[in-house]
Structures are given as C-alpha cells and as structure tokens.
Amino acid sequence: MTHQNQIILSQLTPPAQKSSILDRPRVLDLLKQSYDYPLTTLVTETGYGKTTSALSLIKSVKLPFFWYTISRNEHDPRLFLTYLCSAFNQQGYKIGLPALRVLEDSDLDLQECLITLINSITSLFNEEALFVMDDFQSLNDSDEILVMMNWFIEHLPANLHVMILSRTQPEFPSINKWRVKGRLLEIDKDSLSFSADETDQLYRSTYQLNLPKDDLARLHQRTEGWAIGLQVVWQSIRALPGIPLGSLLEEENDSSLGNLFEYLADEVLDMQSEEQQDFLVRTSVLQFLDSDTCDFLLDRQNSADTLCELYRSGLFIEQLKPDVFRYHHIFREFLLNRLSKNEELKKGLHRKLASYFSAHHYWEQAISHLIYAGDFARLRQILDEVGDRLLQSGLKQSVRYWLGKLPAEEMSHYPYGNYLLGEVERTEANFNLALEYYRTAQRLYQNLGNAWGVSLALRGQAQVYLDTLRPVNADQLLDRALELLDPVEYPLEVSGLLTQIAENQVNQGATTEAEKSLQKARQLSPMYAEAQVYIEARLLLRTGRLEEGLQLLRKLELGTADQRLARPQRFHREATLLLSLYCSLMGEYVSARQYAQKGLQVSRQLQAKYVEAVAKMRLGHALQLDLTQGLDAQGVMEIQKLYEFAIENVDIVRIHVEPLWGLCRLVGYAGNLEESKRIGDQALLIAGNAGDEW
Secondary structure (H helix, E strand, O other), X not given: OOHHHHOOHHHHOOOEOOOOOOOOHHHHHHHHHHHHXXXXXXXXXXXXXXXXXXXXXXXXXXXXXXXXXOOOOOOOHHHHHHHHHHHOOOOOOOOOHHHHHHHHOOOOOHHHHHHHHHHHHHHHOOOOEEEEEEOHHHHOOOHHHHHHHHHHHHOOOXXXXXXXXXXXXXXXXXXHHHHHOOOEEEEOHHHHOOOHHHHHHHHHHHOOOOOOHHHHHHHHHHHOOOHHHHHHHHHHHHHOOOOOHHHHOOHHHOOOHHHHHHHHHHHHHHOOOHHHHHHHHHHOOOOOEEHHHHHHHHOOOOHHHHHHHHHHOOOOEEEEEOOEEEEOHHHHHHHHHHHOOOHHHHHHHHHHHHHHHHHOOOHHHHHHHHHHHOOHHHHHHHHHHHHHHHHHOOOHHHHHHHHHHOOHHHHOOOHHHHHHHHHHHHHOOOHHHHHHHHHHHHHHHHXXXXXXXXXXXXXXXXXXXXXXXXXXXHHHHHHHHHHOXXXXXXXXXXXXXXXXXXHHHHHOOOHHHHHHHHHHHHHHOOOOHHHHHHHHHHHHHHXXXXXXXXXXXXXXXXXXXXXXXXXXXXXXXXXXXXHHHHHHHOOOHHHHHHHHHHHHHHHHHHOOHHHHHHHHHHHHHHHHHHHHHOOOHHHHHHHHHHHHHHHHHOOOHHHHHHHHHHHHHHHHHOXXXXXXXXXXXXXXXXXXXXXXXX
C-alpha cells in the first residue's frame, strides 16, 4: 500500500476559471508582485475570492505553475510529501519523480526527499513559476508539516514562488523573520474585498444588471465587498425578479454576513428544480464531486450531465478538471446544514460512501465517512482488517486520530483498538503508555475469552521489553503468549512469537536456544525472515563470526533498500546500525562511519530519537577509531557529545552500556585512567551478567 496509490489527482489540478469573473486590475497588479517574493500569503475567511484571484493571475501571467489543493486527510507527513512531490509532476513536467523515488526508499529520511525535490526544481527547471497551495489551513495543526514547509520555502530557488491560500494565518517558525527581511508578501481581506466601483462594474459588465446608486451603495455596505455575498445576491435577484433589492438586504432579516448568505442561498436553492435540489443536498457529503461517485451515491446514471448543468448555471460550484467539481466552501456548509435536518439520511449517505471507498481500498476516505456517519461498528471492522497494515505503512497519526474519534465508551470495550494505540505509542518510544494500552487490550480480550487476542496483547507488552532490552521482563510474557496458541491453527502467529523468543534469548546470551527457536520459527512461516536474519547476525556477532555476520547483514540491507512503504522505527534493530557496530569491531572505521551516518538519516526519516541516539553512539565509535592516529582535544569533545546525547535522549539504562563503553575507551586514551575505570565500572554494573554484545 503505497501513498502514491492514495493520491487524488484532482487535488493537483487548479479549478477551472468561470467565464462570469470580473477582471480586477487592482487585485491583479497586487498579485503580480508575488513574483518578486519567495512567499505570498492570501489569508481571508472563505468567500473572498482567494482561489479565483490566484486563477486570474495564472491566466494573466501565462507562466508555468503548479497547484495543490490540500484536503483534511493529509494528517501524515509522508502522505503530504507524496502530494507535494506529485504536484511538480503535473502540467507535463516530471520534476517531482526523483524526490518520490527517495520517498519510497524506507532507508532515506523525509528531509532527504525535500532536499531532492529542491535540487530537482533548481536543476531541471529554469523558468519563472508559481506554486499555489490552496486550503492551507488544513495543515496548521501539524507542526511537523509546517516545519517541512518552512524549510522548503527557506531553500526555494529564485525562479519558484509559493503562493499560499488559507483561511487562517500559516504558523511557520520563520514567518516573522521573512517579514523583517522582506521575503513575504501578505494579502488580506481588505485587499481582496470588492470596492464600490468594482461592485458596480461586476453587476453591470458581468451580471448585466445596472443598479441604482442607492441600491448599489446599500449592497456594498451590506456585503462589505464580500465576493460570495455579491454573487449570492445576484443569484437571488435572478430567482426573485419581482422583489426589490432593498427587501433582500433588509437589516432585520439578517444580523450578519453569514446569516445573509444562508438567507439568500436558501432562495437560490429554492429556484432549482426538485431533482437538482435533491442532488445538491445529498452530494454535499462529498468533498470532491465526480460522476462515478455521485452515480453510486444516488443510484443514477446521469450525474455528469447534472454537474455540468449546475456549473454552467453559475451556481457556487467549481470545476477542478473535466468531470471533477467541488462546491464553494460556504455553499457546501449551507447544503450540509440543510442535510443535517434529516440526520438518518445524512448518516446513510456517509455509510454508503464508506462502502464505496472501502471497495476501492481508499481506507482514509472510507474511515472519514464512517466517522461522520457515527458507524463505529463498521469503523472497528475496517481497523480490525487493515489497522496493522496502515500502521506499517507509516500512518500512525491517522490511526491515532481515527481511534480518538471513537467515543470513550466504544474504546473501553474495543480490545484491538487499544492494541493499535499500544503499537502507535510503542513505535514512538512512549513505552509506559504503550504498556497501559496493551494491558487494557489483554484485559478486554480475557473478558471475551479470546485466546488469540490475549496472546497478541502479551506479545505487544513483550515487544516493549525487547525494544528496551529488558529480557527478564519479556520472558514470562512470551511463554504465556506461546502457550495460548496452537501452531497448527496459528502458524504465522507462533512463528512471530518464536522469533521474539529467539531475540530475547540472544539478549540473555542463550545462543544455542536462540538458534533452535529461529529454526522452529522458519519452519512455520517465512513471514518474519527479515527479523530472523537480524537475529542471526547478532548470534554470529556473539560467537565471533564477524565476517560471516557482516556478509549476512549486507545482504539484508540490500534486500530492504528498495522497500517502498513508510514504516515504524526498528529501534536498535536497524540493519545500518548493526552494520556500523560490526565494521567498528573489525576496524573498518570508514564503513562504520558511513553506516552510522545512514542510521542518522533513517532516524530523521522516522522522527526517532531512539534510533538517532544509537546512530550517534555508533558514529562515536567510528570517529574514535579514525582519530586514534591523532586524537586532539576537539576530537575528544565531539565524540564525547555523541555519547552523551545517546545517554541523555534514551531513558533505557541498558542502552547506556554502549556509550559508556565508548566513553571509557575515549577517556582512557586521553590519559585519564581513573575516570576511565569509573565509567567502565558503571557500564559493567548496568550490563550485569546479561551477556550484552557490547
């Protein structure tokens, strides 16, 4: 399941420009200044013509452009980056392809993807161009994505200009700096609002209505130049030609612009045929409208004709590309409000769409509609079916968000949901919280008499102790989990358990028992081959067969280098980290340094402090070996910082053994034998009799 399969291409296509748009030289001249700035922001509430203004600029300037309409589904940085890179593959260009290849490589980090994208834009594209990001407010609650975009904007080539359309101010870390340095053009509601003269021109030249001066002044005062308000008044005049404009704008009818819109939009809706009204209200549950989805939703065959007819009528509908449309935000909210008067119908439509997207394996869209439908039973079924796969593809934040939408009462009786939350927290190194969720899942499965589920929850708890190198804690849990499953009935699960047991036996120095467990695991299923190869490499390390282990690990790394899925962190099990240790022990400090640096890239990709800590202590070993020819005070300090980072950023005492071991050698080499002995004693005390490879 690659994120590219989840791309909706209409999000990368600008809406079609309507013919009934007034050219406004004042606004256009202002927008043309965006080519003098790296970043331009158009920040207003909905309905002020942000998208229309950007489209007018594109039409007028006739320079290359790229477009990305952001949806609420882009919770995860990797999915966002997939869209970002894909945006530069539109309009006949393939600029984003190199970055997408980097993104598909699980051993490279997200920063590497951004670097590759910037380099591709710089080297492959030498024309002035505009990149428009519409509906940016959807990203304002994701600090990680904001930091990525901050970096992207900071490193833009001079010929690419970013224009952000948003209902709220983007909260970039560097936005104040950009203001001070004159790198940011900010356009607000006042700039986009129609002036009195523009309102007059709009009604005379575009809408073919010559309003009296008093009516025109009242219209401008009442709408305050709000573009969508001006449009909906025009729609109402068309629908009710016998009613004076003053009656439509009576203050007592509406106390706010929002109420004005609802009042007038109601009139606009009433002028449509009954069939069109039904179509509009029912399809408002869709963020993007295409004929196939609408046909399925409404059990009809002519949605394409209806969509085109509504678009030609000048209604509040935008065309993204042929056969793909969307309603104006405010009009859609108005329609949804109408639909909400029949709550059962609304929920039924969302349920139907969920079944449509489920059938096409668009799980994020399916789950989103199930949440709106309040169909938590079906949501649980989908998560039971694909929850683990979604986690393995890197959608941790989405899984956490979806489960957070379940009522507390639902979650208190949902064992697999608690297990999934345990997996989310464990892969983010929140080990104590993960244990709480796993234990809740265990208790719920026990209440149901579900042996498979109890075993799964026990395995999750044991995995926490494997991740944190606490073999004694894992022992009993793994034994209990194994007792609950029949290997004939559950060969895959038992194979996984035996693989975990083998790793735990390696952690305890029981190499013979670990080899037997691995053999049994392989006989049951090939599913855990990668983890088993890693364990075998550690066995070879313990038994001194370094050359054999090094070759095995290099094969493992080659075999996983082309993995195309995002994935959770493997903590100390990252192949590059063990390769670095192998190379250090064999004196190959150049390779050791390269593998450690690659491990640092992996840690950035996965946002994993644990992996970063292990990578830095492995880098410390490599640099220490490299510097033995001429170790100076600065070199000692740099290596010491690497070891200290590892100790300070991983709250797992056993992990501290290796950086302490490195510090012991480093301090001893520098001549401070007493301090070296103290550090060495501390490391031995922690390691105890566990037989850790370090």
